Amino acid sequence: MALFILDCDVQLYKTQTDFFRNAEFEYKGDANLLKKLDRNAKANNSIIEFVTSPNNPDGNLRVAVLQGASVRAVYDHAYYWPHFTAVPAPADEDIMIFTISKLTGHAGTRFGWAFIKDENVYQNMQAYIRAAELGISRKAQLRALKRMKTILQGNGTEIFNYAYHKMSDRWGKLSRIFSFSKRFSLQEIPPRFCNFFRKVRGPSPAYAWLKCEREGDTNCKSVLRAANIIGREGSLFNVENRYVRLSLLKSEDDFNLLLSRLNKLVAEEDGVKTM
Amino acid sequence: MALFILDCDVQLYKTQTDFFRNAEFEYKGDANLLKKLDRNAKANNSIIEFVTSPNNPDGNLRVAVLQGASVRAVYDHAYYWPHFTAVPAPADEDIMIFTISKLTGHAGTRFGWAFIKDENVYQNMQAYIRAAELGISRKAQLRALKRMKTILQGNGTEIFNYAYHKMSDRWGKLSRIFSFSKRFSLQEIPPRFCNFFRKVRGPSPAYAWLKCEREGDTNCKSVLRAANIIGREGSLFNVENRYVRLSLLKSEDDFNLLLSRLNKLVAEEDGVKTM
Numbered sequence: 001m002a003l004f005i006l007d008c009d010v011q012l013y014k015t016q017t018d019f020f021r022n023a024e025f026e027y028k029g030d031a032n033l034l035k036k037l038d039r040n041a042k043a044n045n046s047i048i049e050f051v052t053s054p055n056n057p058d059g060n061l062r063v064a065v066l067q068g069a070s071v072r073a074v075y076d077h078a079y080y081w082p083h084f085t086a087v088p089a090p091a092d093e094d095i096m097i098f099t100i101s102k103l104t105g106h107a108g109t110r111f112g113w114a115f116i117k118d119e120n121v122y123q124n125m126q127a128y129i130r131a132a133e134l135g136i137s138r139k140a141q142l143r144a145l146k147r148m149k150t151i152l153q154g155n156g157t158e159i160f161n162y163a164y165h166k167m168s169d170r171w172g173k174l175s176r177i178f179s180f181s182k183r184f185s186l187q188e189i190p191p192r193f194c195n196f197f198r199k200v201r202g203p204s205p206a207y208a209w210l211k212c213e214r215e216g217d218t219n220c221k222s223v224l225r226a227a228n229i230i231g232r233e234g235s236l237f238n239v240e241n242r243y244v245r246l247s248l249l250k251s252e253d254d255f256n257l258l259l260s261r262l263n264k265l266v267a268e269e270d271g272v273k274t275m
Numbered sequence: 276m277a278l279f280i281l282d283c284d285v286q287l288y289k290t291q292t293d294f295f296r297n298a299e300f301e302y303k304g305d306a307n308l309l310k311k312l313d314r315n316a317k318a319n320n321s322i323i324e325f326v327t328s329p330n331n332p333d334g335n336l337r338v339a340v341l342q343g344a345s346v347r348a349v350y351d352h353a354y355y356w357p358h359f360t361a362v363p364a365p366a367d368e369d370i371m372i373f374t375i376s377k378l379t380g381h382a383g384t385r386f387g388w389a390f391i392k393d394e395n396v397y398q399n400m401q402a403y404i405r406a407a408e409l410g411i412s413r414k415a416q417l418r419a420l421k422r423m424k425t426i427l428q429g430n431g432t433e434i435f436n437y438a439y440h441k442m443s444d445r446w447g448k449l450s451r452i453f454s455f456s457k458r459f460s461l462q463e464i465p466p467r468f469c470n471f472f473r474k475v476r477g478p479s480p481a482y483a484w485l486k487c488e489r490e491g492d493t494n495c496k497s498v499l500r501a502a503n504i505i506g507r508e509g510s511l512f513n514v515e516n517r518y519v520r521l522s523l524l525k526s527e528d529d530f531n532l533l534l535s536r537l538n539k540l541v542a543e544e545d546g547v548k549t550m
Contacts, residue, residue: 108413138383
């Protein structure tokens with residue numbers, strides 16, 4: 001097992017690759033575009049595909065789209081916790097990276113880890129850590145270890161039960177508000193069997209995608225901003241600005257404030273009767 | 276002021292530059308070699324000169340050897356503390372990087388900082404931190420802050436007095452042993468005026484350079500190893516293997532063990548009377 005500092009946001013892969021201007025690698029964009037390359041072009045290039053699963057921000061589970069001897073897939077499992085998603089099967093990819101960031105909410109510790117099947121890849125990651133940082137801060141490691149021990153207390157499921165029910169409850173409250181709205185629609189997330197909880201479970205995502213349905217509301221972020229609600233515009237995630245991402249990862253007070261402002265916004269729609 | 280994770284050992288600059296294979300920069304070796312380039316060759320290339328001052332391992336203070344509009348000097352002041360060296364003048368270079376590693380001995384925290392005069396350079400360093408790490412571990416920052424507060428207690432000189440006297444005492448004991456030896460000679464370090472202590476002070480280095488003087492002792496590291504003493508061979512630092520570097524940064528017990536083994540080794544020389 002190698003330790004590896006991890007950035008959670010998929011956009012950072014492009015930013016980092018461009019910033020470091022490695023002589024051998026460049027960022028080529030969506031892996032689906034590379035699928036169209038012919039077999040020779042693929043064989044002559046080493047390709048690393050980053051698979052963010054669940055994807056940030058839409059929460060969908062993903063699999064690598066490229067295959068071949070010259071392709072390596074790195075699974076970014078930052079959000080792959082029962083808090084946020086059904087876990088359809090035990091994680092078993094060749095290269096998987098994790099972070100404590102979305103597991104316990106301690107992003108500031110900057111601590112992650114990886115499971116690696118191929119020893120050469122493991123050695124390369126070790127070489128990277130030695131060259132870039134000599135090692136991960138001992139303080140960060142000790143704090144992360146302490147948290148891991150706390151998580152594993154009892155039968156090791158308490159935090160996952162707590163976090164799933166918390167996020168599921170938040171999603172329920174949000175869905176209820178938007179069920180009264182014609183102006184806004186909320187992303188649909190179907191129930192799914194979860195191998196961790198051993199049952200079919202409903203949605204509990206970290207982020208909610210909201211769509212402004214009125215023809216004039218092409219900038220949904222501004223519509224929300226006018227109601228004192230901060231979201232991130234779709235264009236940051238390669239979709240229309242008619243979409244906005246709302247973070248559901250916040251303190252209880254902040255989440256309740258978000259609910260009350262959304263409720264007020266929906267209540268102002270013509271003919272809407274809210275809770 | 277920008278925060279910047281710092282590696283202390285000058286050899287790491289080469290390792291890192293080679294490892295990351297940036298499309299724009301490559302490692303060119305000793306800055307003295309570049310001095311011979313003609314003016315045009317220098318003007319057409321952006322040059323970054325790393326100046327390790329004090330130098331690791333010989334402890335000498337250094338200044339940049341290259342000048343010109345296309346040259347930037349980064350002063351690595353990892354060892355620039357009164358513990359280890361006279362401080363002839365307040366540090367006032369354009370780009371200076373520091374680390375808590377050799378200040379308090381907490382290398383494992385991986386915490387450093389920089390003083391930067393040019394705002395563009397500062398912005399570039401911030402961009403680097405955002406791309407590479409998003410931020411420095413909060414735990415590491417909090418621990419470093421706590422230590423800084425402890426260092427600044429009272430009149431802020433206690434740790435420097437303590438560390439200087441400790442290192443000076445160690446150097447004295449080491450010098451005494453080798454004053455009896457014909458087989459080994461110790462690096463000479465002249466006394467120097469220190470702006471921090473406001474007096475002329477003797478040597479107190481972090482490392483001692485030892486030379487094996489016998490014609491047959493071309494591998495000084497092996498000579499010491501046979502006496503159960505571990506040093507680093509000169510070739511790691513671009514000098515002959517007749518030289519060995521001994522670290523004086525160790526616990527009191529370990530240092531006393533080092534002294535007793537060195538004493539025994541010198542006592543075994545023909546005709547030597549030791550302490």
